[in-house]
Amino acid sequence: MRAKDIRAKAGEEPVTMLTAYDAPTARIVDEAGTDVVLVGDSMGNLRLGHDSTLPVTVDEMASATAAVARVVEDAFVLADMPFLSFGADEAAAIENCGRMVKEAGADGVKLECGPHTVDLTRRLTQLGVPVQAHLGLTPQHENETGLFRQGTEEETAQEILDLAREHEDAGAFSLVLEHVPANLGAAVTDAIDIPTIGIGAGPDCDGQVLTVDEVVGLTEGAAPFSKRFGDVRGEMERAVGDYLDAVESGEFPADEHSYVEDELDDLY
Incomplete structure (x- = not known):
């Protein structure tokens, strides 16, 4: 699976995406036929014992991504760039993102986005690093916005729509929309030609993503926009x-x- 294959699914067939943080889980997710395996910075909460994603380091992300990439044969492997690994200095950001592809074996990177990531998305794409953009609720900004639904007012919804278009123009091959109203998810999906992948963004997105821990029932509970499809914790x-x-x-x-x-x- 390549970025162009994911891009081609927009409006044609649903994109399936799940997280994985280790080789055994990644093998199961890949063999099930998942399109995109995300090595998410949610590993901070779900694997490393942190209360948020913020403490996750570039080294930790590279290690987990390499473990996943070693066993995935068909899915597109995405490395979720952790807090402050991008956005401050373009050269450092390119080095960190490039490391995920060159050393860890990822097929691309995901960036929690804002106005500051448009030019970076363009530059990374020019250099051959596929970028998935992420708008709406961006947990790396939790100290500023909180972990609440985003885009609930006309002004903030328009900002998300504008940023979606800008990141598409900059070369992003897909866009995650997290915890936004379903009608905003539908509007963004209609407005851009790259696939939208929702997590709490309604059924009209081109695909869906959840953490594998919630899907298999490893966590004690699930987010209100998520669903447990198993009871691994109980087993x-x-x-x-x-x-x-x-x-x-x-x-x-x-x-x-x-x-x-x-x-x-x-x-x-």
Whole structure:
């Protein structure tokens, strides 16, 4: 899967996108037929024990992206650029984004966007780094905007629409819209020719993305715009509890889990 393949899906067929943060999960997500595997900075919350995405480093993102890229065969692998890895200095941003492609094996990068990322998107695209833009709720700005629905007023909705057009013109191959009104998601989708991928942005986007942890039911709960499609957390709790019971009762390990070497009998 290449950026042009994702771009060609706009208005034609839904784009499927899921996060993955490690090789075993990425293999499952890829083999299921997912179009885009995002190594999200949500790993800060879901894997690294942080309260937000902000502490995630470039090194951590590169390591996780490399693990995912090693096992994915068909999906497009996106590295989610972490907080302050771009936006301050263009040369540093290009180096950080380029590292995800050259060293970690990503197929492209995702940027949480604003007016400051239009020129960067254009430059990265010129250099051969595919860019997925991200508008609406951008968690890296939580200290400024909070983690609330965005684009709920005419002025802010127009800003999102304008930025969507600007990032399309700059070369972005797709656009994530997070936690915006469904009618705004539909309006942006109609206004641009690259695929929109919604997360809490309504059913009219060209595709959808969720964290894999919520999809499989690994988290304790799910966001109001998300859905649990499994109960991995419950299954893990059951399996761990059964293991502890088996060890404490002496049931495990049983004879079939052990190996005896007859030649060592003289040691006893």
